[in-house]
Amino acid sequence: MLLCLPLLVVAQEQPAGKINLEGQWKGALTVPGGSLPIVISVTELAGGNRFATLDVPMQRIVRSPMEVQQRGDTLIFDAQQVGCQFVGQRSADGKELQGIWQQPGYKTPVTLAFFVAPKVDPKNFKFPPPYRVEEVTMSNLQDNTRLNGTLSIPAGAGPFPAVVLLSDIGPQDRDATFGSYRMFGELADYLTRQGTAVLRLDDRGVGQSGGDPTSTTTADLVKDAQAGLNFLRTRPLIDFSRLGLIGHGEGGNVALLAAAQPLPPAFVIALAASGVVGREQLVQRQAEAGLATAADTTKGAVAGAQQQLSADVRREAAKMRADGANVAQVETFLAQQRMQQRAEEKKQMEQLMKQQRAMLEIIRQTADNSQAQAIVANMLQQYTPGLDQAVARTSAAQMTTPWYRYFLEFDPQPALLKVQCPVLLLNGTLDAQVGLPNLALLEKGLRTNKRVLVRKLVGVNHLFQAPAQEWPLVGGQPKPNFSPLAQEAIRDFIRQQVAN
Numbered sequence: 390m391l392l393c394l395p396l397l398v399v400a401q402e403q404p405a406g407k408i409n410l411e412g413q414w415k416g417a418l419t420v421p422g423g424s425l426p427i428v429i430s431v432t433e434l435a436g437g438n439r440f441a442t443l444d445v446p447m448q449r450i451v452r453s454p455m456e457v458q459q460r461g462d463t464l465i466f467d468a469q470q471v472g473c474q475f476v477g478q479r480s481a482d483g484k485e486l487q488g489i490w491q492q493p494g495y496k497t498p499v500t501l502a503f504f505v506a507p508k509v510d511p512k513n514f515k516f517p518p519p520y521r522v523e524e525v526t527m528s529n530l531q532d533n534t535r536l537n538g539t540l541s542i543p544a545g546a547g548p549f550p551a552v553v554l555l556s557d558i559g560p561q562d563r564d565a566t567f568g569s570y571r572m573f574g575e576l577a578d579y580l581t582r583q584g585t586a587v588l589r590l591d592d593r594g595v596g597q598s599g600g601d602p603t604s605t606t607t608a609d610l611v612k613d614a615q616a617g618l619n620f621l622r623t624r625p626l627i628d629f630s631r632l633g634l635i636g637h638g639e640g641g642n643v644a645l646l647a648a649a650q651p652l653p654p655a656f657v658i659a660l661a662a663s664g665v666v667g668r669e670q671l672v673q674r675q676a677e678a679g680l681a682t683a684a685d686t687t688k689g690a691v692a693g694a695q696q697q698l699s700a701d702v703r704r705e706a707a708k709m710r711a712d713g714a715n716v717a718q719v720e721t722f723l724a725q726q727r728m729q730q731r732a733e734e735k736k737q738m739e740q741l742m743k744q745q746r747a748m749l750e751i752i753r754q755t756a757d758n759s760q761a762q763a764i765v766a767n768m769l770q771q772y773t774p775g776l777d778q779a780v781a782r783t784s785a786a787q788m789t790t791p792w793y794r795y796f797l798e799f800d801p802q803p804a805l806l807k808v809q810c811p812v813l814l815l816n817g818t819l820d821a822q823v824g825l826p827n828l829a830l831l832e833k834g835l836r837t838n839k840r841v842l843v844r845k846l847v848g849v850n851h852l853f854q855a856p857a858q859e860w861p862l863v864g865g866q867p868k869p870n871f872s873p874l875a876q877e878a879i880r881d882f883i884r885q886q887v888a889n
Contacts, residue, residue, distance in 0.1 A: 408459060408479055409433060410441075413568060414486050414501035428568070429455065429466060429475070429486075429501060432560065434594045434602065440560045443468045450821075452567065454559060456783050464488075465777065469784040472773050475499070493773055520544050520581045525588070526597075529609075529616040535599040536613060538563045538590035540624070541581040547626035550633070550887050551586035552658075553617035555610070557638030560602045563589040565637065568869075572637070572852055575871040576879070583880050586627055588617055606795040607643060614647045618654060631655050631887055635879065636662065637853070638823065642801050645831075649807035656811040656886045658879055661823040661851055664830025667799035668753070672745045702726050744772050748788070753797055758789045765789075805834030812841045813882040815875060817849030819856075842882065846874050 410431040417424040428444040430452075441455040443466075450471065458465040464486065466475040477488015477499075486501040521542040528535055543549050554573045556565050564574035577587040590613070593600030600609075614634055622629040633656040636644035641662025648657045663670050706719050714722075748765050755761035765785040770776050787793065812835060816828050828843050835841045848856035849872045860867040 406462075407437070408462070408464065410439065410457070410464070410479075413504040415504045416486075416499050416501035418490055418499055419497055427499075427501075428504075430568070431457065432595070434560060438594070438603065440602070441466060442559065443471070443473070452557075452559065456780070456787055458779065458783060465780055467777075467780045467784060469769070469787070474777065474780060475501075476777075477501075491775065493775065518578060518581070525620070527616055527620040529612050531612045531616075532609070534593060534609075534613070535597070536590050536593075536616065537597040538588060539577070540586065540588050541577055542586045542626055543581055543584050548628035549584060549586045549626060550631035550655075550883060551588065551621050551624075551627045552580065552633045552635050552883070553614060553621065553654075554587060554589040555614055555634060555636035555640030555643050556592055557640055557661075560592045560595045562595050563591045565589075567852060570852065570854065570869045572871060576635075576876065579871070579876050580880065580883070583883075585880075585883055586621075588621060590617060604791050606792050607639065607646070607799055608795065610639070610643045611646045611650070614643055615650065615652070618647075618652070633657065633883065633886070636660065638662070638851070642799075645801065645808055645812070646804050648810050648812070649804040653808075653810055656813070656883070657808070658813045658815070658882060659831070660815050660853060660875075661817070661820055662801070662814065662827065662831060663823055664801060664827040664834065666801075667796040668746075668749050671749065671796070672742050744768075749797060752788055752794065758786075761789050762786050801831070802834045805831065806837055808835060809838055810840070811882075811886055812838060813878070814841065814843045815846060815853075815878060816844075817846045817851065817853060817872075817875075819848060820851040822851040844878050846872060846878070848872075849875060 411433045412431060414429045414431070415426070417426045426446060428446075430442050430444070432440045434440055439457045441457045442452040443455050444450060444452065453468055453471055456465075456467045456469065458467075462478050464477055464479065468474070471492075473490065473492045475486075475488055475490050477486045479486055484503045486503075488499065490497055490499045518541075521544070523540045523542070524537070525540045526535060526537050554565075554577065556573065564577075565572040566574070573589045577589050580587050591598040592602070593605050593609075593613070594602040614636075618632050618634070621627050621632050632654050634644035634647060634654045635658040636642065637660040641659030644654070644657045644659055645662060648654055665673075702723060706722060709719050709722060748768050751764050751768070752761050755764065762782065762785040765788055766778070766781040769781040769784055770778065773781075814828055814831055816823065816825055818825065825845060828845065832841060832843050846853075848859075852869075853872050853875045854860075854869045855872040855874070857867065857869075859873075860869055862868070
């Protein structure tokens with residue numbers, strides 16, 4: 390999440406009767422003009438922690454982190470970045486979460502059903518892939534963190550070029566799994582079939598990998614990337630002179646940082662990396678998400694709200710026509726309505742960004758976490774009337790984690806001047822998390838590097854999924870897949886580096 394979004398993993402004292410929430414919980418908010426589907430995904434981490442994210446597909450909100458608290462049998466999910474909160478209980482059979490969804494000016498009951506992935510039909514059995522697959526374990530020797538993952542090696546004698554895949558923000562498994570979509574799993578399969586070995590790792594605190602996600606910073610992730618490269622340098626069948634890094638979101642920035650260090654990779658492929666300072670990323674991302682949710686849940690779903698507004702405008706336009714207005718007058722009226730809507734959205738956005746910057750500045754200027762948390766919790770309650778005090782405190786605590794404080798000061802630009810290896814920068818035109826302007830900022834930062842290729846992928850979103858109309862049908866249902874356009878761009882770039 391997002392994205393470069395804050396790492397919101399709740400590390401708390403767990404009650405004796407801790408509820409296992411592992412999996413996906415799906416439901417829909419009832420709103421004027423329709424319904425708004427939502428998905429809450431929960432991963433139970435090592436040490437009793439949880440990592441949860443919110444997805445609102447109609448708003449293009451993807452993996453927005455949520456904080457999870459359990460008080461007895463009551464569960465509290467708080468999406469601080471979008472100003473939403475769900476408070477409920479799990480049903481006796483464990484198949485539903487029933488409770489209240491609320492945010493400023495909006496409250497509604499909602500039931501979230503546990504989503505069970507469809508069982509694999511034996512008749513759809515897939516033969517083993519035409520390449521070698523190994524479960525591997527390595528260590529980041531700088532802090533002795535154990536990392537587990539999968540190494541896939543093409544068939545043949547080798548030696549083969551190889552890449553390490555680096556995930557976006559938040560603890561993720563080696564496949565970067567999101568629902569039924571396995572972003573890194575699909576990319577690794579494709580590249581290995583195309584002649585490139587791929588190492589993909591469980592993030593710290595996920596699966597069998599060690600480490601504590603709550604204390605991990607971007608600098609630590611750079612060390613993990615270097616550990617992956619060092620591991621590949623020791624492997625037979627791998628061409629140690631052609632080792633690259635492929636990073637998504639924050640992972641793209643991690644790859645570029647690693648390329649600015651001694652023993653850099655032979656090439657870097659950055660998928661939706663950011664070109665702006667960390668705190669500005671947070672301001673923009675959180676303000677946009679908050680604006681979208683506030684507008685759509687008070688007036689309806691995105692489409693519902695627009696349809697309702699359009700219906701009102703159409704009625705007024707029809708009345709104007711009935712009263713004798715000509716085409717030019719009606720068109721002028723419609724244009725004025727659109728301008729007013731854009732002006733109101735801009736005003737709301739500016740207000741949200743102002744509030745966000747104020748909180749982030751308090752954190753930056755207040756070194757003592759307890760003091761910073763007290764001030765920010767109070768600000769959150771002022772900005773979000775009705776926000777539970779305990780939830781506000783938890784949100785404030787997450788905004789002072791080591792990752793968050795580090796990311797506030799993180800500036801990708803200085804290190805870019807030191808990157809001299811070939812770089813491919815990719816961004817989708819439908820990326821609502823990291824916008825296209827970041828490409829120009831990164832390209833400017835890499836201006837001393839004459840081997841930088843920039844590509845804009847039409848119709849591709851932040852998860853590098855192909856446009857929905859191009860998804861394959863699986864069991865009669867469309868299944869999201871990694872954009873073939875992006876796959877080919879990555880493959881061709883790697884082949885070019887090998888040829889050179």
